[in-house]
Amino acid sequence: MQKRFIILIIYIVCTVGCAKSWTKEEKNxxxxxxxxxxxxEITCICVLECLEIEFISYKKALTNIEKKELSKACxxxxxxxx
Numbered sequence: 680m681q682k683r684f685i686i687l688i689i690y691i692v693c694t695v696g697c698a699k700s701w702t703k704e705e706k707n708x709x710x711x712x713x714x715x716x717x718x719x720e721i722t723c724i725c726v727l728e729c730l731e732i733e734f735i736s737y738k739k740a741l742t743n744i745e746k747k748e749l750s751k752a753c754x755x756x757x758x759x760x761x
Contacts, residue, residue: 700735701736706731709730713727725760726757729753730753732756733750
């Protein structure tokens with residue numbers, strides 16, 4: 680049982696650690712777009728950090744944000760940004 684738990688932990692760490700992250704350009708684009716929509720830069724950065732966990736790229740976030748309900752963790756993260 681403990682061996683399975685260790686394997687599961689290793690799998691989760693590898694999956695999260697190896698997942699594609701947003702490029703610097705995508706992050707800058709998001710912040711620029713957010714500020715253009717009258718967002719405060721510090722708040723935009725906070726929301727960006729939340730969305731990076733939920734979506735693998737800015738493009739995926741733009742195309743799926745209305746189709747997919749955000750996870751409870753992401754919603755809580757965004758609420759802390761306000």
